[in-house]
Amino acid sequence: MTERLEDIAIAMVAEGQGILAADESTGTIKKRFDSIGVESTEDARRDYREMLFRAEEAMKNYISGVILFEETLFQKAADGTPLVDLIKAAGAVPGIKVDKGAQALSGTSIEKITEGLDGLRDRLAKYYEAGARFAKWRAVITISDATPSHNSIHANAHALARYAALCQEAGIVPIVEPEVLMDGEHSTHGIERCEMVTEWALKEQFQELYYAGVNLEGMVLKPNMIVPGQKSGSKASIEEVAERTVRVLKNCVPASVPGIAFLSGGQSDEEATAHLSAMNAMYDMPWKLTYSYGRALQAAALKAWGGKTENVAAAQRAFAHRAKMNGMAALGTWQADLEKAA
Numbered sequence: 001m002t003e004r005l006e007d008i009a010i011a012m013v014a015e016g017q018g019i020l021a022a023d024e025s026t027g028t029i030k031k032r033f034d035s036i037g038v039e040s041t042e043d044a045r046r047d048y049r050e051m052l053f054r055a056e057e058a059m060k061n062y063i064s065g066v067i068l069f070e071e072t073l074f075q076k077a078a079d080g081t082p083l084v085d086l087i088k089a090a091g092a093v094p095g096i097k098v099d100k101g102a103q104a105l106s107g108t109s110i111e112k113i114t115e116g117l118d119g120l121r122d123r124l125a126k127y128y129e130a131g132a133r134f135a136k137w138r139a140v141i142t143i144s145d146a147t148p149s150h151n152s153i154h155a156n157a158h159a160l161a162r163y164a165a166l167c168q169e170a171g172i173v174p175i176v177e178p179e180v181l182m183d184g185e186h187s188t189h190g191i192e193r194c195e196m197v198t199e200w201a202l203k204e205q206f207q208e209l210y211y212a213g214v215n216l217e218g219m220v221l222k223p224n225m226i227v228p229g230q231k232s233g234s235k236a237s238i239e240e241v242a243e244r245t246v247r248v249l250k251n252c253v254p255a256s257v258p259g260i261a262f263l264s265g266g267q268s269d270e271e272a273t274a275h276l277s278a279m280n281a282m283y284d285m286p287w288k289l290t291y292s293y294g295r296a297l298q299a300a301a302l303k304a305w306g307g308k309t310e311n312v313a314a315a316q317r318a319f320a321h322r323a324k325m326n327g328m329a330a331l332g333t334w335q336a337d338l339e340k341a342a
């Protein structure tokens with residue numbers, strides 16, 4: 001029996017749980033491994049991800065789904081068990097990053113368009129066969145004095161909508177991720193600018209999803225939070241980030257969308273947790289609000305692991321702690337002193 005898209009989407013944003021983004025491309029995972037002095041071989045990538053997926057406390061209690069890079073979807077654990085089976089055994093839904101990355105958008109020097117639509121229908125059938133029940137496509141929107149252009153907002157929203165429609169046709173729930181980047185050099189990139197640009201991108205996104213006939217009950221939105229640009233020199237309180245983020249989402253995201261799972265985007269582990277918890281504690285919202293973090297779920301575990309078998313248990317404990325903190329944030333019950341207690 002094929003599962004309903006709506007049921008998969010609801011499982012992906014289950015109460016007090018969220019998504020582990022472990023879909024770093026070969027280039028990105030190399031950068032992460034460089035930071036701990038480990039060579040990025042196929043086996044090292046497997047060992048690292050196997051360590052995460054076998055972290056029972058974290059996976060069973062706080063992780064509803066895992067986004068994989070294509071290599072991992074077809075990879076086997078050291079004992080021969082497919083990694084996908086480890087994820088399913090922990091009660092989480094396996095997912096797959098299907099975009100082929102952000103490339104230069106013609107006519108602009110800094111903006112990007114995400115590629116990967118050609119042949120996607122056939123790839124999705126293969127991914128479904130391998131066990132994937134949701135997918136991810138990430139678009140990036142760059143803030144500068146002169147950008148974003150309408151062309152980049154529109155072209156990326158259109159590609160995301162075409163991707164989402166193809167996923168649903170294949171029985172796969174699309175995670176729609178139009179990310180307004182928080183890095184960037186520009187002094188004008190304060191929190192107001194982030195709010196304005198994110199609202200624009202999301203308005204365009206839901207318009208395109210409507211034109212493409214996407215069933216909103218069978219998708220998950222993965223947006224950025226509303227934060228000041230990292231190099232803008234300005235700071236915002238947790239309450240301000242929560243207030244602005246919830247306002248933009250309420251203005252743009254129909255109540256039929258079951259859940260919104262944020263990216264961490266370069267926020268510190270604790271900031272990403274504190275912001276999410278504040279939103280859930282302070283506001284009533286029509287959708288589940290949770291996490292789909294990459295860096296903010298993995299950074300501590302990656303460091304504790306350091307590429308050594310003898311560190312696996314410590315790395316799994318670090319992952320469990322971060323996952324638990326975020327699980328509480330998804331319920332709005334996280335407190336800063338819980339970090340110190342650990």
Ligand code: 13P
Nearest residue numbers: 021263264265293294295
């Ligand atoms: P970060 O949480 O590290 O931003 O990664 C999430 C993700 O999947 C970006 O596409």
